[in-house]
Amino acid sequence: MNFSRIAHNLNYVFSVVLFLLGLYTIAVKPNLVKKIMGLNIMETSVFLFMVSIGMVGSGNAPVVTEGVKPATMVNPIPQALILTGIVVAVSTTAVALSLCIRIHEHYDSLNAFEILGRDELF
Amino acid sequence: MRKAIMLLALAGIGVMLIYAVGEMPPMGDSGNPDKTHVAPRYLEHGEEEAGASNVVTAVRLNYRGYDTMGEVAVIFCALCAVVAVLGREKTGLSRTHMDVSRVKASVVVRTTVRFLVPVIIFFAIYIILHGEETPGGGFQGGAIIGASIILFTLAFGLPESTRKIPLKSRVPLESFAVIAFLAAGFTGILFGANFLTYIMPGLSEHAAETIRQVMMMVIEIGIGFAGGIIFTSIMFAMIREDKYELQPDSS
Numbered sequence: 001m002n003f004s005r006i007a008h009n010l011n012y013v014f015s016v017v018l019f020l021l022g023l024y025t026i027a028v029k030p031n032l033v034k035k036i037m038g039l040n041i042m043e044t045s046v047f048l049f050m051v052s053i054g055m056v057g058s059g060n061a062p063v064v065t066e067g068v069k070p071a072t073m074v075n076p077i078p079q080a081l082i083l084t085g086i087v088v089a090v091s092t093t094a095v096a097l098s099l100c101i102r103i104h105e106h107y108d109s110l111n112a113f114e115i116l117g118r119d120e121l122f
Numbered sequence: 123m124r125k126a127i128m129l130l131a132l133a134g135i136g137v138m139l140i141y142a143v144g145e146m147p148p149m150g151d152s153g154n155p156d157k158t159h160v161a162p163r164y165l166e167h168g169e170e171e172a173g174a175s176n177v178v179t180a181v182r183l184n185y186r187g188y189d190t191m192g193e194v195a196v197i198f199c200a201l202c203a204v205v206a207v208l209g210r211e212k213t214g215l216s217r218t219h220m221d222v223s224r225v226k227a228s229v230v231v232r233t234t235v236r237f238l239v240p241v242i243i244f245f246a247i248y249i250i251l252h253g254e255e256t257p258g259g260g261f262q263g264g265a266i267i268g269a270s271i272i273l274f275t276l277a278f279g280l281p282e283s284t285r286k287i288p289l290k291s292r293v294p295l296e297s298f299a300v301i302a303f304l305a306a307g308f309t310g311i312l313f314g315a316n317f318l319t320y321i322m323p324g325l326s327e328h329a330a331e332t333i334r335q336v337m338m339m340v341i342e343i344g345i346g347f348a349g350g351i352i353f354t355s356i357m358f359a360m361i362r363e364d365k366y367e368l369q370p371d372s373s
Binding site: 008020076 | 124125128129132135136139140141143144145146148149150151152154156157160161162164165166168169175176177178180181182186189190193196197199200201203204207208255256257259261349353356359360
């Protein structure tokens with residue numbers, strides 16, 4: 001393993017940490033709203049990862065202005081892609097939360113085990 | 123048991139991902155693979171090819187226009203799904219916690235919100251209209267508009283909000299982004315170009331440039347206002363506090 005490279009790519013390391021945190025929340029927490037929060041944390045880790053890929057050290061925003069060379073601008077493609085990703089994340093969260101409201105009205109609970117009527121999934 | 127299995131699996135995934143991080147090129151280097159193929163071309167020719175000096179807007183509206191149109195359809199579909207699951211807000215019946223609570227929002231909160239909301243909406247309009255030259259654009263401005271209306275609802279309650287922005291004025295605005303996008307796309311076909319081509323053939327350079335600016339502006343305004351109204355409608359549909367029958371002050 002290349003440890004000096006890992007120490008340099010700290011943004012990627014933090015996105016890995018956020019990804020694992022979100023995955024743990026989705027898999028272990030029985031509360032449905034907490035599962036949605038975990039999903040959002042995982043999405044955020046992917047956004048952080050992709051925007052970090054396009055970064056240029058001490059670069060400029062990708063806006064064409066006088067006296068700024070294109071070589072020093074950050075990559076605009078990940079930013080445009082992540083803008084799409086954020087909107088899709090908001091949409092999925094809205095639909096998931098509205099389903100949670102219906103589930104709570106029907107079962108009076110948001111606990112996945114109580115809704116399924118058993119103690120453990122396996 | 124579940125936690126132990128999950129932690130083991132996560133440790134395995136984590137080690138693999140960290141190992142992959144060690145193999146990635148150093149972050150922030152301008153010679154990285156992502157900056158060698160498409161990005162330099164967009165950065166050098168984006169302004170004359172796409173007509174927006176903010177290259178992110180150029181990529182969003184021009185190079186990846188189909189993608190953005192799909193994205194607009196996605197938020198519209200999300201609104202449709204939320205309304206199908208929950209229904210529209212029940213005007214007249216709905217009461218938020220704020221309307222029946224013994225502790226009203228204080229005068230300080232109400233006055234601050236009343237002064238702040240117009241300023242926030244003004245800022246959002248600036249963000250939407252300046253998206254081609256400065257960082258910003260339709261989605262960002264739409265999110266700010268939605269946030270300002272949510273702030274207003276939190277301070278004044280749902281009935282006051284739905285009186286200010288009634289359902290029948292929101293319905294036409296919600297689909298405005300998709301309609302603006304499709305209209306701009308089919309205008310290109312009518313003039314003999316491809317779908318979502320902003321440069322019309324057979325016109326002088328000046329006229330073609332003007333038409334392109336107008337079409338991009340219409341799409342940005344459509345995305346901005348429709349996005350804000352869609353967020354507002356989703357939030358209004360989710361307010362459910364009338365179910366708990368909070369009693370008005372009885373003491």
